[in-house]
Amino acid sequence: MSQRERWVGALSGFFQEVNQAHFDGFLDPPDLIWNTRLRSSAGRFVPGSRKYFMNFPPKIEIASYLMDEERAGELIRDTLAHEMIHYWLWVRKKPYGHTAEFLQKMRQMGVSRYNSVPRTRPAKYLYSCLGCKKDFPTKKRLGNLACATCCKAFSNGKYDSRFKLVLKMKFESVP
Numbered sequence: 001m002s003q004r005e006r007w008v009g010a011l012s013g014f015f016q017e018v019n020q021a022h023f024d025g026f027l028d029p030p031d032l033i034w035n036t037r038l039r040s041s042a043g044r045f046v047p048g049s050r051k052y053f054m055n056f057p058p059k060i061e062i063a064s065y066l067m068d069e070e071r072a073g074e075l076i077r078d079t080l081a082h083e084m085i086h087y088w089l090w091v092r093k094k095p096y097g098h099t100a101e102f103l104q105k106m107r108q109m110g111v112s113r114y115n116s117v118p119r120t121r122p123a124k125y126l127y128s129c130l131g132c133k134k135d136f137p138t139k140k141r142l143g144n145l146a147c148a149t150c151c152k153a154f155s156n157g158k159y160d161s162r163f164k165l166v167l168k169m170k171f172e173s174v175p
């Protein structure tokens with residue numbers, strides 16, 4: 001089975017998984033679409049019509065190239081989760097850009113911002129959780145972020161500096 005065959009049917013499963021884990025199953029599935037031309041970002045959320053007939057439903061597009069990446073499953077899930085935050089805000093009629101509420105939810109979920117980064121830019125930094133030692137490769141320097149898993153497990157989901165993500169190393173740039 002090729003990489004792509006393995007992941008092509010994965011979107012709705014990932015959607016349900018993230019929906020249960022982080023949104024209490026609150027979200028109705030939007031149209032979930034692979035976009036073969038998306039390059040500037042790994043995913044995007046397209047709001048739907050709010051009119052009674054909903055003649056165009058909201059949709060989340062995920063860039064097809066993610067299926068070819070080494071950590072495809074993780075990247076696809078992370079990108080989808082990011083777009084689901086936009087969708088979640090939109091459903092509740094909130095401003096649905098990268099607002100303070102967006103960033104707060106993103107931190108709670110432990111989702112990174114892959115979607116704003118073109119595929120040509122590899123991770124530059126490697127952060128690590130002081131608690132569980134899990135690694136977090138990132139493209140940008142992080143501000144004060146803590147490990148979502150540990151905060152959830154030991155601090156009621158609140159930010160806890162014991163689980164701060166600290167910079168472990170900086171990657172040399174790769175062509």
Ligand SMILES: [Zn+2]
Nearest residue numbers: 082086098115
């Ligand atoms: Zn976004």
Ligand SMILES: [Zn+2]
Nearest residue numbers: 129132147150
């Ligand atoms: Zn941790």
